[in-house]
Amino acid sequence: MPTSERKKKVRQKENVFVRRIVAILILVFVVVLLIGGISFWNFWQSGQKPLDTANSTTELVEIPLGSSNKQIGAVLEENKIIKSAVVFNYYMKLHNQSGFQAGFYDLAPNMTLDQIASTLKAGDTVQQTLLIPEGYTIDQIGTAIEENTPYTKQDFMEVINDEAFFQAQLKKFPELLQSAADATDTRYHLEGYLFPATYTLTPGGEIDGLVAQMVQKSADVLSNYYDEIATRGITVQQMLTLASLTEKEGSKDEDRRNIAQVFYNRLAIDMPLQSDISVLYALDEHKELLTIEDTQVDSPYNLYANRGYGPGPFNSPSEASIQAVLYPQANDYYYFVADITTGIVYYARTLDEHNQLVAQYVNN
Structure with a gap:
């Protein structure tokens, strides 16, 4: 067989092989695309459904001021109210849902995305309060904060141990805090100065703002007694x-x-x-x-x-x-x-x- 004819047959075999490879790759791509599409469709459909239709127990969820749909979705997923923050974000965009209001909300895992959206748009917030009982130590206050607010005890203790925060309060309330600043060997400068009362939390507020409220309350109450304290020496x-x-x-x-x-x-x-x-x-x-x-x-x-x-x-x-x-x-x-x-x-x-x-x- 002439050399040219042999080369022609080799090229034909190579072309057949290449076409087969291309066909296989296309088939694999189509299968992967199909599987991905089906998976995404199932993910999308599932993400629109309530997380748990049998669970109507509400959780207190804080929506901070200025939160985007993406951020709200992340908060809801973290608090186990919805299945997917991604689905929440794109669902709200597709349905032109916006104008969600900051605040504290009672939300449950059996709520649909539309129900959640309606609640957030209506601003059906609950007033979040914190009760500090009389005679609580700083350690107990920290536990109460962790159990009843979005903040952790560690968040609270970081503020309590922050010298810059104490100095700022001292500058604001010198008559209240000067003797605390002068004291030595104290475990916490602010022990005794976080007045026992009921406090209202501000959505999106920082923990140092809450502690500052407690110091402010002490200053307000004790302002009525400074003269008597001085008289007693x-x-x-x-x-x-x-x-x-x-x-x-x-x-x-x-x-x-x-x-x-x-x-x-x-x-x-x-x-x-x-x-x-x-x-x-x-x-x-x-x-x-x-x-x-x-x-x-x-x-x-x-x-x-x-x-x-x-x-x-x-x-x-x-x-x-x-x-x-x-x-x-x-x-x-x-x-x-x-x-x-x-x-x-x-x-x-x-x-x-x-x-x-x-x-x-x-x-x-």
Whole structure:
């Protein structure tokens, strides 16, 4: 066979092979495209359906001010309200849905995208509030914030430990915070200065704004008492320290006023305040009864081992406890003990009398 003819046959075979390869590639491409199209269609159709038609339990969701559809979708997916942020974003564009309002919303996984859109457009927001109970420590406030707001406890603690934030508050409220700034060995500068109250959260607001609200509330309340604090010859830090102890040691206003006077009586003779509350704070734990070893814990907050007021407050006292410290009930007691069953507080002038009360109402 001539060489030219052999070459022709080889080229023909190569062309057939190439055509087969091209055909196979085209077929693979079509199959992949078809599979991708079907997958995308299923993804698109599924993403438009409620996440869980059987779950009507609402979740509090924050839509920050100025959020785009894409950002709102991400928030909803993160909070497990919808299946896909991508589908939400493009669904809203295709249906010309816009004008969503910032705020806090109660949304459920069984809601359709149209229902969610209608809710966000109507601005059917719920008022998000945070209750800080009387006598809460900063640690407890942080837990309450994490459990009841969009913020984490870590967010809160970062603000509490931010020296620049404290200095800004000090500049704004010098009469309130100067003695706190002057104090040494404090665990937190702002312990005692986050007033117990109900606070309203601002959509899209930052955690430092919430903490600033609490300091502002303390400044507002204590502005009524600065003259009396000065008349007593004590600082705001010292007053709040006694108020924070009184808050936990007594549950009734009458007892708080008597207990506050007991503390003053002890301070007058340089006698340790010996409050269990101080030891619990030093230990950073909750216990029903303290041991002798507990009262020896090495901490400036331990007012069994240290005389005077210590570094500062142990919690955020109520206004009633503040008033008890500033307007105590005159007495000549140096000891008190509460019946752990009834809550009745018994007072004594001597250690022997006190020990008898402890044996009768605590040890038994």
